[in-house]
Amino acid sequence: MILFELTNTENHPVYKSLEVENGDRQYAFVNSVAIASRDIGRPFLSQHVIKALNYHAIACLHISAGEYRPCEVRVGQHQPPPYYRVPALMDDFVNQVNRHWNETDPVVLATYVLWRLNNIHPFVNGNGRTARAACYFVLCLALGRFPQGKIILPQLIKQNRPEYVEALQKAHVAFAERGEPDLNDLHALVVRLLGEQIASA
Template identity: 40%
Template structure:
């Protein structure tokens, strides 16, 4: 976790206390979580079935992110939580299940909306609800990417995915989340700033396909960061 990262602050026991061991496990879990993301997208693309966002899917992705790190992996937080370096105070724990259901209903009811809007909405709303003791950002970025690709109907090509681009520099992402939070305190949902940021990252992801097609050999591999 970087020095500028927003961190969930909750009363939750740690399974691992060594910082290096935590970092290694987080990296392993992030790869497993992203493999699951790709499997979900491939299943939807292969079967051609309508995608439905369900709480069980969100919980499953969170379970992968926090496996062997938290006793609350794959379950909603049992108590209150705050977010370091953020003005937003997440709702009480007893409201989390119904708020998650409402978020899923919004996506399913508005499935014909623009793909990037649905992606931005899920990314913001999951962070706003902050349903877990930890791993909220990782799960929101993974889940929103599932929604984006499933709405489009297939995996998106590209060297660096949107979740990776965000993880490499989280400051613009945090600023966009804060803008959506601020707008929501004054009126209707407005995720336009986050949507524009995601549009930029999507353009970069797709541009890399063109660049790789033009390149004559070379090694484009790099360390991948998803959290």
């Protein structure tokens, strides 16, 4: 059963209900894997984790849950890389993150994860949900703890979608023009929303 194929909309009440339940399962998975990583003393990000985050987000909502996209896509003004480059780009991405656990500020690293996953756009669907979850996963591991708060960072990012999308696009444009993303606005957003999460505790 793929609900989007049956309803042709993400606004159907049944889709919305399962989307919430999938989100709960996705963040339970984030917590479990983060705790396991912490307990063995080896913070890591892997393609297996990222694929699992996507699977939990869109299982039974969209096709190809947890699988890299086999086609070209366009997201608003952003043109992600060709589909055939996705595996190599994702390999380079996770290696880049794993090389910088100890020398990079946790919020800076999490911001990079949030942007780069959106930039590569490795899945057919659920990329935003996956990027926000991966961002939070990396943040928690890099901090060595789960920040307190009733409303967590990924939810707050979603609630501030227009500002979030604008900051992403600014980073995409800079990366396309200069080979380096301008993450200043996205970082400022993550810092502010993390403060809101902590204040909600």
